[in-house]
Amino acid sequence: MRGKRFVTRAGRPVAAVAVLTIGLVSPALAAPVGQPTLRQLGDGAGISIGSAVRDYAIQQDSRYAGLLGAQYGMATPENEMKWATVHPWPYVYNYGPADDIVSFAVAHHMQVRGHTLVWYQQNPTWLTNGAFNRSQLIAILKSHILNVVGHYRGKVSQWDVVNEAFDDHGHLRHDVWLDGIGPDYIAMAFRWAHQADPGAKLYYNDFGFEEGGAKADAIYSMVAGLRAQGVPIDGVGFQMHISDPDDFNSARLAGEMARFNRLGLAVAVTEMDVWLRPPGAGPMLDEEAGIFRGALADCRSAADCHTFVTWGFTDRYSWVSETSPPDGWALPFDSNYAPKPAVGAIEAALR
């Protein structure tokens, strides 16, 4: 299909891909003719612009699918690759929902960020209530990672191998992995992920350390230790759930990105959203835009930051309003898919 050419009514040939993309999106949603998309601006700046993606929304909401496919160059399955969905029973893998997203991404020439292989949340009860001993848990984790990463080998460019291993005080969280295996589970997970897909870039991903502090220091020591031991880790993901917009400090974020880069690791913005309180309108939208712009500008000026992903793109589907009301209005497009000031700010940061 790629490279095949169609002819428009005016007789001009256009790439098939462009026809498909435009066909999916209503004129009001596409970038105005001649205007570059977020994705094109990102390509020009060397930054992949991405969004978390929900399978049911791509299937059921053509406006969602159209805007996503037209504007974004990277997709992170929001829940579909987590254990509870992808590995609901021992020896049973359920790849359907994540495969849908990966197929959509392939069809639209988007990259995929895999999320996530090891986490303390959204685990199936067979795993958390299984009373497994250490060697059983090691075998379970190993076969999960080899299976899932192997299934998507060559299709997922970055994996969040370990997610949120530290609490807010910088201590490793007590969960099935730490309590059952010990702190080595982290190095093991990276090694198995690398074994299953040597081409994928492997990330440690977490929130609430963007601006320094005990948690940032703990993450720094941990990833520095992994590097020193030769564990295959490529980067650190800054989730960037900005739950208190008044607190955002772009200079401190730049400082944290720089020190992780100095370890020889990439950094990425992996789950950004900016939580607004009611009414989520007026000057609040400009403040939100400024925060997106500041974070993206920091990524652009960092020595190694080439990924900028928001946790969804439309306020119609956002975990913020779903799980932390009355907060909401956290994403660049509103719930009717109109661009908010944040879209212009993202464009400006990429120009």
Ligand code: XIL
């Ligand atoms: C969230 C999803 O957005 C929700 O739909 C789900 O109910 C809970 O998980 N950090 C992460 C993400 O790494 O996986 C979380 O996603 C948001 C916080």
